[in-house]
Amino acid sequence: MATETHLAPLTQVLAEEHRLIQRTVVLLARYCARLRHGGEVDAALGRQFLRFFRVFAAHHMRREEQVLFPWVRSHGDPENDAAVAVLLAEHGESRELISALQSVLEALAESPEAIEPRACFCAFGERYARLLSEHDWKEDHLLYPLADFLDAASHDLQAHCPEGFVSCLEDPDEFSRWVDDVEALAWAWPREEVDLHADPRGRDHGHLENEPPLQDPT
């Protein structure tokens, strides 16, 4: 089984994973906008979106929950505890939304012309996209810098895994290639009405150039 070893700090690995998650979240929101405009239902593509979130994003969240969040909480600051509790609740909400999307996608695949499953898929998908966009922004700009600051003196976080962090995937580039393919497929999908809480680093990839200026979600 092929694996890739990241000899980078955990926060750096997680921030890189956010870039792929955010590219996919933008695509999901644009796919929902396309469906709202009466675009053809592509159930196979819908299942691919859900697979990405169930495998790649879920692994990312598990690593935060098993390593990063407990480590931040171990420092005993009540404000940090409260912030982590909010992030954990958002992970829970994202899982509920993926389950809801899974159910409604099968109903949509069965009846592509029916109004209700299409409207539900779009509502759940857009809610998921907004949630993860804001959630990842908070982690990128608040939690990960806090963890880096706390770790600067002790290097205790990195000591959890001194050899680096290993990808869970048999082929670590599988999802990266898939996102490239979907972005190529999506060249004509609606873009201007997708209003997410953009990470400015996403603009480096040229995918979020029409996003609004950043606003602090807190």
Ligand SMILES: [Fe+2]
């Ligand atoms: Fe998270």
Ligand SMILES: [Fe+2]
């Ligand atoms: Fe994250």
